[in-house]
Amino acid sequence: MFPVYEEKKKNLHVHLRTSAHASPHLHNSIEFIYITEGTLELGMGQELFHMEEGDFAVIFPDVIHHYQVFSQGENKAVYLWAKPALAGQFADVIQSSCPQNPVIKKENVHRDIVNAVSCLRVSRKEPDSSLVIEQAYVQILLARSIPCFRLMEKSSVESNDIIYQTVSYIARHFRNEVSLEKMARDLGISKFTLSRVFSGTFHRNFNQFLNEQRLNYVTVHLECTDDSITDICMNAGFESQRTFNRVFRERYRMTPREYRNLYREKYLREELT
Incomplete structure (x- = not known):
């Protein structure tokens, strides 16, 4: 299927939404997914990765991915999109590489990740939300997740x-x-x-x-x-x-x-x- 290129306009988007099928696409932001209910199948390259409640995933910018939902009942997740400018010291890493497996299972998700996701959801609802604080939480997400991944060159994701x-x-x-x-x-x-x-x-x-x-x-x-x-x-x-x-x-x-x-x-x- 022909992938769609999406451009995220804001530095940060945070949404709790019902998970649904999404065709192959890529965008210029880092995407974080935290499953709150049900399941999600996350496709990247030629692989499909199963996610359950409490699992966390990171998709680096400009990597083709898609979603599928097979389970019945409620399937929800927090979806966050952050511009690379918020990545700080991790900017070079996310620019040149991507995880072989983008999913961190619940038992390996650091509590700092859960806390950062929760705080970002709250901060986006406040009118005086701080860019510096949002940048700090995004970098916490990257600092706690990147060591869990085996990274590869983006060019090796076959397409x-x-x-x-x-x-x-x-x-x-x-x-x-x-x-x-x-x-x-x-x-x-x-x-x-x-x-x-x-x-x-x-x-x-x-x-x-x-x-x-x-x-x-x-x-x-x-x-x-x-x-x-x-x-x-x-x-x-x-x-x-x-x-x-x-x-x-x-x-x-x-x-x-x-x-x-x-x-x-x-x-x-x-x-x-």
């Missing part, structure tokens, strides 16, 4: 689907010099076909999609490191600081330095309250 190949290629190469022509050649398709994938599926052109992946890398490092802005810019794959500054300002309506200062001022205020 001949052009959408998956596209996002996987950009995830692996966005820090390098890359062009539409080179990408099309490496994937063995025409650049016109590839261009239609970007415009028809992602609703943006190649350069816009590429720069968004680079900016996701940039914002994580502006927030979580003391690296110089020049180093971050070059490590993200931008060809020049001038291009970087223009693209950054177009998206965030401020300079990278203003973004870093604003984040740190907000973090300091929340630490003092």
Whole structure:
């Protein structure tokens, strides 16, 4: 089945919902699933993983997955989607790899995971919900779950689907010099076909999609490191600081330095309250 690419607009979505069949899809966020009632079959790649009440799963960004529900009665779960910018020190890991088995069984789910899921559900209902607190809970979820996984390269999740190949290629190469022509050649398709994938599926052109992946890398490092802005810019794959500054300002309506200062001022205020 042809997978759908979903773009999550907010930094964090949290929903308690009835589980239902969902066709193959992928998105630009980390997805966490905590089963509260019944069961869920979580498909990733060519595998189907059974989940029961109390089980917890993590799907890394840009990995094709789907759901199936076979059991009768109530089947519910808390679904959380978090942008990679909330991943902090784990951003590089979730960008390049994914779990061979994304499910942690109930007996191995750390109590910090259960607590973080509960706190995130509460925080999303509060009008003064703190971005820093949400980021901390997301990183707790990753810190307690990633050691439970055997990780593999995203490229080893077999799929001949052009959408998956596209996002996987950009995830692996966005820090390098890359062009539409080179990408099309490496994937063995025409650049016109590839261009239609970007415009028809992602609703943006190649350069816009590429720069968004680079900016996701940039914002994580502006927030979580003391690296110089020049180093971050070059490590993200931008060809020049001038291009970087223009693209950054177009998206965030401020300079990278203003973004870093604003984040740190907000973090300091929340630490003092």
